[in-house]
Amino acid sequence: MVKEVKKFASKITIEGNGKKADAGKLLAIMGMGIKKGMEVTVTAEGADEDAAAAALEEFFKANF
Numbered sequence: 001m002v003k004e005v006k007k008f009a010s011k012i013t014i015e016g017n018g019k020k021a022d023a024g025k026l027l028a029i030m031g032m033g034i035k036k037g038m039e040v041t042v043t044a045e046g047a048d049e050d051a052a053a054a055a056l057e058e059f060f061k062a063n064f
Helices: 026-030 049-063
Strands: 011-016 019-022 041-045
Touching (some): 041 049
16 A cells, blocks of 8 residues: 555545554554454545545555
8 A cells, every 4th residue: 555655746644443644654554453344534635636545445445
């Protein structure tokens, strides 16, 4: 996921399990304790936010 996030200029965050983290930081994501099947919210803010959101939606559908 971090590789996918790094493709975009937008600030991307992931929220789930009662925690929030920068989606571009692997250790922060791992520290959230998110497991397969849990609901998460991904937020993208910036110039390419629509493209980032669409790409991450596809990434999650394909991998989780």
